Structure formats: C-alpha cells, structure tokens
Amino acid sequence: xxxxxxxRILGRRDPAVFIGRSGTIESLIAHANGxxxxxGRLLLHAPRTGATELLLQTYDRIFSGQTDIFPxxxxxxxxxxxxxxAGKRFLREFLTQFAAFRRRDPRIIFMSPSIAELxxxxxxxxxxxxxxxxxxxxxxxxxxxxxxxxxxxxSAPVRAAxxxxxxxxxxxxxxxxxxxxxxxxxxxxxVSSYSRAGFPYLLAARRRFGSGTDGLGRIVLExxxxxxLEKMIEATAKSIPVDISDAxxxxxxxxxxxxxxxxxxxxxxxxxxxxxLDDYRGFARIYTDVYFGGAIAEVFDRELEAAAGSxxxxxxxxSLLNDLANDAARQVSIETWEKRLGxxxxxxxxxxxxxxxxxxxxxxxxxxxxxxxxxLLTDYIHARFRLEVKAENRTSVYADALTELLDRAPHAxxxxxxxxxxxxxxxxxxxxxxxxxxxxxxxxxxxxxEYKGVSEDEVIEQVRSAKETYVLPQIVFxxxxxxxxxxxxxxxxxxxxxxxxxFEDQEPGSERRIAWIxxxxxxxLEAARDTAEFWCDRLEMAAIMCGFNRYRIWLxxxxxxxDEALEVIADRGGFGSSRxxxxxxxxxxxxxxxxxxxxxSETYEIVIPMTDEAEMxxxxxxxxxxxxxxxxxxxxxxxxxxxVEACINAAEHSLSPDQRIHQKFAVSPERIxxxxxxxxxxxxxxxxxxxxxxxxxxxWGLDLMRKLMDEVTIDHVDDGTSITMTKYLQPAVS
Numbered sequence: 001x002x003x004x005x006x007x008r009i010l011g012r013r014d015p016a017v018f019i020g021r022s023g024t025i026e027s028l029i030a031h032a033n034g035x036x037x038x039x040g041r042l043l044l045h046a047p048r049t050g051a052t053e054l055l056l057q058t059y060d061r062i063f064s065g066q067t068d069i070f071p072x073x074x075x076x077x078x079x080x081x082x083x084x085x086a087g088k089r090f091l092r093e094f095l096t097q098f099a100a101f102r103r104r105d106p107r108i109i110f111m112s113p114s115i116a117e118l119x120x121x122x123x124x125x126x127x128x129x130x131x132x133x134x135x136x137x138x139x140x141x142x143x144x145x146x147x148x149x150x151x152x153x154x155s156a157p158v159r160a161a162x163x164x165x166x167x168x169x170x171x172x173x174x175x176x177x178x179x180x181x182x183x184x185x186x187x188x189x190x191v192s193s194y195s196r197a198g199f200p201y202l203l204a205a206r207r208r209f210g211s212g213t214d215g216l217g218r219i220v221l222e223x224x225x226x227x228x229l230e231k232m233i234e235a236t237a238k239s240i241p242v243d244i245s246d247a248x249x250x251x252x253x254x255x256x257x258x259x260x261x262x263x264x265x266x267x268x269x270x271x272x273x274x275x276x277l278d279d280y281r282g283f284a285r286i287y288t289d290v291y292f293g294g295a296i297a298e299v300f301d302r303e304l305e306a307a308a309g310s311x312x313x314x315x316x317x318x319s320l321l322n323d324l325a326n327d328a329a330r331q332v333s334i335e336t337w338e339k340r341l342g343x344x345x346x347x348x349x350x351x352x353x354x355x356x357x358x359x360x361x362x363x364x365x366x367x368x369x370x371x372x373x374x375x376l377l378t379d380y381i382h383a384r385f386r387l388e389v390k391a392e393n394r395t396s397v398y399a400d401a402l403t404e405l406l407d408r409a410p411h412a413x414x415x416x417x418x419x420x421x422x423x424x425x426x427x428x429x430x431x432x433x434x435x436x437x438x439x440x441x442x443x444x445x446x447x448x449x450e451y452k453g454v455s456e457d458e459v460i461e462q463v464r465s466a467k468e469t470y471v472l473p474q475i476v477f478x479x480x481x482x483x484x485x486x487x488x489x490x491x492x493x494x495x496x497x498x499x500x501x502x503f504e505d506q507e508p509g510s511e512r513r514i515a516w517i518x519x520x521x522x523x524x525l526e527a528a529r530d531t532a533e534f535w536c537d538r539l540e541m542a543a544i545m546c547g548f549n550r551y552r553i554w555l556x557x558x559x560x561x562x563d564e565a566l567e568v569i570a571d572r573g574g575f576g577s578s579r580x581x582x583x584x585x586x587x588x589x590x591x592x593x594x595x596x597x598x599x600x601s602e603t604y605e606i607v608i609p610m611t612d613e614a615e616m617x618x619x620x621x622x623x624x625x626x627x628x629x630x631x632x633x634x635x636x637x638x639x640x641x642x643x644v645e646a647c648i649n650a651a652e653h654s655l656s657p658d659q660r661i662h663q664k665f666a667v668s669p670e671r672i673x674x675x676x677x678x679x680x681x682x683x684x685x686x687x688x689x690x691x692x693x694x695x696x697x698x699x700w701g702l703d704l705m706r707k708l709m710d711e712v713t714i715d716h717v718d719d720g721t722s723i724t725m726t727k728y729l730q731p732a733v734s
Contacts, residue, residue, distance in 0.1 A: 043219045052204075071167075088153060166199065168202075170204070292383055431590055473504035518554040532561060601666060606618065671726055
C-alpha cells in the first residue's frame with residue numbers, strides 16, 4: 001500500500017472523478033453507523049466495475065469522519081495460499097488499521113510495523129484492549145503459530161466488539177475464498193460468528209458468488225453506464241490528463257462497457273505513450289495495445305491461468321472460448337468441454353466455476369454460454385487464439401486487429417445510436433399492468449386524423465376523456481424477441497423488438513394467456529404495405545416457433561403507417577403506431593393522473609357478510625351517507641342499484657373463504673366512488689354455466705352497473721375481485 005494525496009488514505013482515485021456511486025457510499029456509511037438493522041451486508045458486483053474503489057472510498061470517508069467507529073479493510077487475493085495464510089495477514093492488518101485510526105495517523109498503515117511496535121503506537125487508553133486481543137489470539141507472543149485455527153485468526157473484530165470497541169470490517173473479493181485451501185465453509189462460518197457478535201460488517205464479492213451468504217442483506221452494485229459512464233471517462237481523462245473527443249469517449253464506453261479497470265488502463269496507457277484519443281485511429285491503437293500485452297491482457301491472463309491450472313489446459317481453453325464466441329448458437333454442452341480439455345470431475349467443476357464467477361462464460365446445469373456482449377474479452381480471446389493456438393505472426397495479427405477495429409467502429413457506433421434511440425418497447429409493455437388506455441394511443445389510423453398538429457401535453461389531456469378505450473394485458477414476463485427466436489436478432493437490435501407475456505380479461509372459460517410481440521421498423525415516411533407485411537410475417541413466425549396460441553403484433557414506425565399498411569396489420573389482429581404515439585403511450589402509462597380535488601371529502605368503510613339480502617344493509621348505509629352529502633334522489637337510486645348488483649356479483653360465485661364483502665365509499669362534492677372487494681374466485685375465473693346471454697339478472701349485472709354509473713373498472717387481484725364505480729354528482733335541488 002502507498003499513501004496518496006488529496007486526503008486519500010486507501011482510495012486510488014480522486015473522489016471528484018469517482019462518479020455515479022455517491023448513493024451507494026452513503027448507504028454503506030449509514031450501515032457502518034448502525035442506521036437501520038445491524039449485522040452483515042453482501043455487496044454484489046460484476047468484475048472490474050469499481051467495487052474495490054467504492055470500498056476504499058467508503059473506508060476513507062469513515063476513517064476521516066468518525067471518532068468512534070474504526071474501519072478495517074481487507075482484500076482476499078493471490079498472496080494467500082489458503083484461509084490460514086489470509087487469516088494471519090488479516091490479523092496484522094486489523095491491528096495496524098486500529099492503531100492508525102486511534103492515533104489519527106494513516107501513515108501507520110503504510111509502515112508495516114510489527115505487533116510489538118503497534119503495541120507502543122496505540123494510545124494509552126487503548127493499550128489494555130490491544131494487549132488483551134493480542135494475548136487472546138497469539139498466546140502473548142508477537143509470533144504467529146502455524147497451528148492456530150482460522151476461526152481465531154479472523155475473530156479479532158469479535159473480541160474488539162466484546163471489549164466495547166466499534167469495528168466496521170470490510171472484506172473485499174470474498175469470491176476468491178472459493179478456490180482457497182480451507183475455503184469451502186469459511187464464509188458461512190465467518191458470517192455465523194460475526195452475526196452473533198452484532199456489529200456491522202460488509203462482504204463484497206462478484207455477483208455470481210453466493211456461497212455461505214444466506215441471511216445477509218444484499219446490495220447490488222449496478223454497472224456504470226449511460227451518462228454516468230461518459231462523465232466518468234471525461235473526468236478521468238481530464239485528471240490524467242489526456243485529450244479525448246466525444247466520439248472516442250462513446251466508442252470507449254461501447255467497447256469497455258462498465259469495465260472501469262479497462263477504461264482507466266486505456267486512458268493511462270494513452271497518457272504514458274503520449275497519444276491523444278481525439279479520433280478513432282488513436283483509440284484503436286491504444287485499445288489494441290492494452291489487450292495484446294498491456295494491463296488488461298495481464299488481468300485476463302491471470303484469470304485464465306487460475307482457472308486452467310496448467311499451460312496445456314489453458315491453451316485448449318483459449319481455443320474453446322474462441323469457438324464459443326464464434327458459434328452462432330453461442331452455447332455448448334459441458335460434455336464437449338470435458339472431452340476437449342481432458343479434465344473431469346471436481347477439476348472440471350472448479351474450472352467452470354472460476355470462469356463463471358469471472359464472467360468469461362455463463363454456466364448452467366449442463367450448458368456453457370458465451371459472454372458475447374463483452375467486446376473487450378472477445379477481442380482478447382481471438383487475439384490469443386491466433387497467436388498461441390494457430391501460431392500466427394504477431395505483427396500480422398496486430399495489424400489485422402487494428403484495421404478490423406477501425407473498420408467496424410462506425411458500424412458499431414451506428415448500431416449503438418440506434419439502440420439508444422429505441423422507444424423502449426420492452427419497458428413500456430412491462431407497464432401495461434392491465435390498464436385501460438385510449439385506443440388512439442395504439443391505432444395510428446385514428447391518431448393521425450384526430451391529433452395531427454396537437455402538442456403532446458394537449459394530446460395527453462384530451463385522451464384522458466376518450467370514449468374508445470382498450471384494456472391492455474397484465475404482463476408477467478418480458479424479454480427481447482431474439483431471446484425467444486434468435487432469427488429476429490439478424491434483423492434488428494435486441495432493444496428494438498420484444499415479447500411480453502401475460503393475461504388479459506376475457507369471458508369466463510376462454511383462454512386468457514397472450515403474448516404481445518412488438519418491433520420498431522425503419523421508414524423515412526409512413527411505412528408502406530410491403531414493410532408491414534414483412535414484419536408481420538417475421539413476428540408471426542416467431543409466435544409459431546415459440547408456440548404462442550394467442551398473440552398480438554405491435555409495430556412502431558417513426559412516421560406511422562400508410563392506410564394500406566394499417567389494413568395489413570389490422571388483418572393480422574395487430575396495432576400499428578408511430579414513434580410519437582409510443583412516446584405518448586409511455587408517458588400515459590407511467591404518469592399519474594391529475595390529482596382529484598377531494599376538498600371536504602369523507603371516506604366510509606363497512607364489511608358485510610355474504611348472506612341473503614345482506615346487500616340491502618349496504619344499500620341502506622349508502623343511502624344514509626348520500627343524503628348526508630345532499631346527493632339527489634335520482635342519483636341515490638342509481639347508485640344503490642349498482643351497489644346491490646356489485647354485492648350480488650361478489651357473493652354469488654366467488655366461493656369466498658371468509659364470506660365477507662369489503663366496501664369503501666369516498667364522497668366529495670363532485671363525485672362518489674364506491675369500491676367493492678371480495679376474496680375468492682375472480683370474475684375471469686368463473687366457469688361458464690352455459691346460460692343464454694340475458695337469461696336472469698346475472699346476464700346483465702355488469703352491464704347494468706356500467707349504465708347506472710359513469711365509470712366502472714374491474715381489477716382482478718391474486719385471490720379475488722375489486723370493482724370500483726364512480727358517479728359524478730349534481731347537487732340536490734332544495
């Protein structure tokens with residue numbers, strides 16, 4: 001460790017360029033302070049996404065801002081042959097950091113003092129506690145006994161807490177213990193011991209590691225992306241300094257993703273080599289350097305070496321990873337790897353687990369999948385394959401890699417800009433939530449004639465009172481269409497086509513499951529008939545191949561569709577929308593309706609049993625409430641009749657386990673809103689009884705409610721139905 005400037009202790013980056021993580025740091029500091037529940041937390045993160053720097057920045061903030069809680073940072077790494085070796089190092093660092101904190105002198109951390117020296121450095125008030133901890137763990141000597149149990153080596157914080165001290169221990173790279181001698185049960189034992197002691201602590205591990213962490217509160221560190229990633233690149237480039245253009249910044253973000261170690265390596269290498277990053281050519285040289293033999297190559301080399309265990313296996317592993325990345329299916333059976341690698345059993349399991357945690361691959365029970373979205377990793381593997389497996393000339397491979405990157409960069413950025421400009425079909429469909437929307441927000445044919453030239457705010461205001469509506473399905477799962485049907489991925493980017501699966505309200509006994517298959521299509525003007533036919537054919541094929549019995553196609557074009565194209569889409573039972581409509585629909589789905597003026601309103605709640613004529617109790621109660629609020633007799637009679645129908649509907653077929661109907665009456669000067677809720681069989685789940693439509697009162701109950709009230713909505717909850725009815729009022733005439 002080396003002390004840094006700018007009031008940093010362990011942190012490697014200037015806090016000013018550590019962007020997009022302030023909220024997480026604050027939550028970790030709150031945890032250290034004991035705000036909320038105590039005990040352990042598990043921070044999960046993708047490899048090289050800035051988790052270590054986050055922990056170091058948190059450590060520095062606590063060290064500088066606390067007088068009571070003392071932070072301890074420890075990272076498991078390759079220096080440790082096993083858990084016992086790690087334990088010895090932990091104990092020394094724990095005591096060193098404790099002494100540094102108590103003396104308010106971070107320089108002690110970097111002095112590597114002996115335990116005897118530390119005993120002299122701690123303030124007199126802490127000497128007794130320090131000596132007792134050392135005596136308990138080391139038998140009163142300053143030497144480590146090789147036979148000491150690992151549980152004792154890591155128990156210093158527990159003993160400190162027992163003596164009234166307040167440690168906050170941060171364990172970094174906990175996933176490394178999975179491959180250490182004695183690491184099988186280590187994490188579970190540590191969690192058990194520390195949790196019983198009751199002090200706050202933090203474990204940080206790669207997100208595919210979870211062994212022994214049951215019961216810990218989890219914090220997921222999201223990968224830095226979008227504007228935060230761009231700001232971080234710009235701030236880091238300025239601090240180094242190195243010149244970088246906006247175009248190159250975007251290209252760096254695309255190729256590195258949230259791999260912040262790669263970003264820092266690229267910028268540092270540019271500064272060290274005296275090159276600028278103000279154009280694609282400059283970036284290509286720096287990028288190719290770092291994965292051919294620079295800092296990133298060293299990181300990836302260490303991961304492969306640790307996973308393979310031998311040079312022969314590592315060479316074969318590079319070949320397998322290259323094949324996997326170039327295979328159209330991008331997945332292979334574990335048996336194939338077992339034959340090609342020549343390893344099996346626990347050795348093969350350890351190798352695959354290591355690659356999975358490092359996110360070189362994604363493993364399932366019997367399959368290994370490529371991490372093809374990681375451009376940097378893919379480029380590194382391909383270069384190693386050509387150099388080491390095919391034994392090609394290094395200069396030729398380097399030249400090919402450089403020219404290939406420059407050739408693909410404009411196309412890659414064009415695809416990226418297209419993805420970023422996508423309207424977000426998947427996210428939008430996830431907000432459908434069974435909501436009722438104006439049909440004009442889906443049907444371009446209606447929209448272009450009714451709202452041409454009208455501003456977005458005016459459209460939103462006007463469509464709220466639209467008479468023609470459509471009930472969207474209740475979505476339970478969504479994914480890019482290519483995840484269901486890979487052929488779509490050859491036609492468009494993943495972000496521009498999606499499938500959403502859910503349920504929609506239908507007549508009792510009919511099929512309710514439905515899949516919406518949506519896609520954005522390109523067209524400078526209104527999309528023509530042939531474009532609509534092309535995409536309808538492709539999406540219908542996706543539905544057939546996926547076995548969707550009921551589905552609806554939804555196409556979105558920048559400028560909408562011609563009348564002939566809309567006819568094609570309508571014939572397929574779908575919707576055609578413009579990008580403008582899609583934006584309005586998204587806004588409509590995610591924005592709250594204008595708050596109602598309920599000044600002077602009152603709310604009443606009653607519960608009645610499902611017994612004969614119990615609904616008349618509700619009717620009489622409602623009448624008393626209505627007269628109290630000066631509601632006219634005609635309105636009262638209509639509202640009472642609708643309420644009786646709703647109660648009968650709730651009681652007659654629900655098979656309610658508690659045999660109760662819950663009712664709420666919300667009355668304001670402008671309206672009365674009635675909500676009737678029951679548990680049991682929902683309306684949509686009631687079996688059809690075969691009665692002719694209109695036979696008996698049950699045939700027209702819901703229709704009658706809609707005729708008597710101004711608004712009626714039916715919501716199907718998990719085990720029942722909620723009916724909400726609204727009547728807009730005219731004051732009674734005296």
